[in-house]
Amino acid sequence: MSLHELTAAQQLKALRAKEIGSRELTEHYLARIERRAGLGAFVTINENALDEATRADERLAGGDRAALLGLPLGIKDLAATAGIRTTFGSAALAEFVPREDSWTAGLLRRAGAVVLGKTNTSEFGATCYTENDVTPSPAVTPYAPTRYSSGSSGGAATAVAAGLLPVAHASDGAGSIRTPAATCHLVGMKPSRGLVSPAPATSFLLASTEGPMARTVEDAALLLDVMASPAPGDLYGWRNDGSFSAALDLQRPLRVAMWTDTGTGEAVDPQAELAVRRTAEVLTGLGHEVREIPLPARWDEPVSRAVLAWFAYQVGAVARLMVPPERTHLLRPYSRHLLAVNEKLSAADVVMAQALLARYASTFLAAVDDYDVVLTPTTNGPPVPIGYYTGDEADLMLKWSCHTPWANLAGVPAISLPSHVDGDGLPHGVHLVGRARRDAELLALAAQLESAPLWDELHPPSWHQ
Template identity: 80%
Template sequence: MSDLHELTAAQQLRALRAKEISSRELTEHYLARIDRLGAELGAFVTVSAESALEEADRADERLAAGERPALLGLPLGIKDLSPTAGIRTTFGSAAMAEFVPGEDSWAVGLLRQAGAVVLGKTNTPEFGSTCYTENDVTPRPSVTPYALDRYSSGSSGGTASAVAAGLLPVGHGSDGAGSIRTPAATCHLVGVKPSRGLVSAAPATSFFVASTEGPIARTVEDAVLLLEVMAHPAPGDLYGWSHPGGFTKTLQRPLKVAMWTDTGLDQDVDPQAELAVRRTAEVLTGLGHDVREIPLPARWDEPVRQAIVTWFAYSVGVAVQAMMLQDRTHLLSSYSQQLLSINDTLSANDIVTSQALLARYASTMLAGVDDYDVVLTPTTNGAPVPIGYYDGDEAERMLRWSCHTPWVNLVGVPAVSLPSHVDGESLPHGVHLIGRHRQDADLLALAAQLESAALWEERHPPCWNQ
């Protein structure tokens, strides 16, 4: 079949189990699409074709024997921030360009145990520190397949580009300040950031855990397939928890939904961001939910903005130390070097004070929505931005575009970005739903309800049929 990528991941798994297709067929199909389209999209850092085909053949043998692990035979890409045994893992850094881990990360190990066929590593910025995907490892940034001159955001930009263009059926990402959700928005996809601890971050490197791994997919069902495999805590996970009964459920009651479009900064709300929220609110109301517009509970004032920069600078400093790159810092990107220079000036008091400021900001946000089941906002303040947009004051420009997502990581609650619409310039826009802590199943049920109510139509990019 020449159109295997038309099938959703769930449909592919059903076809594999019915022996209507083989894992080798699927794997060869996706590898051919990656070969044709991957470089132009900046989607992959490393393609492991030989080992993928070997894994696909083993999957076919297991399927023939009647084995049924959750993802057996399904091709998958792993974001290049997660270690993969035997497959180069660069963390988006030229300083790590030849690193091949000996072990998988916890979540990658779960995906492999579930039978996924790993095609390679998807593109990411250096250490995942930017909301655009451009680095010194790959010759081209990750771009949205809807407009090849615009970023697919970051730091899961390569995954989003690949899934949207039909180079992967579903993708693995991670999210520290919006890094699953904003790429999903730029590529007309579903992106899920789970509650803190649902997907294990063990072994812990800090008590301040903001990042988590999660799925990027074309459908809510496909996202749930991946999440259910990843949602098993590692031994020793400080925040680990399990969700009984999985993540496929039906809402039992109408939900109370708070909404806003205010960015929390001194800037206008993008008209398309406003449209995304208003049209979603109409659909939610039509479904019987109680939607109320409320003031933004907390703003991005100067101390909070500075605390965010301190957090990112400290994170890059920790990464450089953990990877023992002190003698290779000249190979780091200019932005990483800038953050590293800031980190070198920080005292322990500076770091603790910044985390206290972020905790106060996060607590104020939570208190402001305590009476609601769900919060509705734009995912981004505007369309995917052109390549080169962030040249100059990167931190400020990134926050102005991605201002709606970081607070969710600070408080640790679940969130999902859903496609809203494609505008008159054929650019995608997303809408952002935030749930209560550990109420991931309810949030995904609401996402599925919106999908069934046709909140968005399936709109593929120009390269889909190539």
């Protein structure tokens, strides 16, 4: 068995038993990354990775049992990493090297993880595909390298699915962990608001959060155990009672609400429908109650305008803070479009957009108040071809990724699990949304589905190369 075939949990166990070394693991993954550069998984490779691995081996030899000690992983290029180039997916910041880690990157490093590099992302995380002017290639799904691995955590998903990393850090503002997980046959978890701190950033309408990208539920829980440590002063910060990875046994049957309606007027993709129906059958067989209900709220014009305003405001704030005026010409067309929208927004426009989106989210919460979990497709269709997003990108992106944003706005936990690979070899995912701060219960349900089994561990061709 090759080293990358071991799960992250198995690798950590082998490291602690001194059956393998961190430097050995790191060399293995770096060689694979070099061979599969065309997949577009990485922006930057950490030139000090082997030195970090050597130090991890020394600590392991001394009996150190830090949670992730010696385990290689990647950090998404939207998170600052001290001494490692962080571009935010933008050519305007192509040479930026932070002096300090973001809060979560620091947690992962202090837990002993060996950072192999920065995984690819879209510019400022603004699109659900990962293509930028920093890397020569977009991030593609290893199952079909002519198709995007979604975004904005596309590089993280590509890397884990292709066996270039055992597990990866990712982030999600409207589906950016979950849709890449679906395109790459992976587990992608968006935690509840406040469980993983966004520090140093903060916001009253906090939609984005960081979370794990993994092959297994156990691996996702192990990474979340480290990430779930709120920064001092976090407005929404809270701590889970105990370890996620130690609580993967579901204790009771759950009530599950289900829908497939896109809310955009688009027809439901047949494979998206299949993903939900087959999962519902498995859940019913496991003793859960599944009931189909109407979609609580639609993507009408006011909601769509509010989403555009909110994204434009966020990208505008980051661009004004990070990008010198003389370098704004290096931004991609969609980012410049968002900046143009932002320039026309008044303070009242931003406040009204937030209020409308809060009402939209509360409509969902009220509709599912009697349920423990919601079941939907992750995406409305398979991974899309490179070059698909031209013209009205916002409209095209929403039609494909319509099922995920409400969970961000509501602040509730959500996870994408593999469903099946279709006759064309394309992966499809299924989306489970839990109740606020019941992240442990959602992970336990995911682990139960994994054991059922809901999906087969079917690797792409690049896994074996």
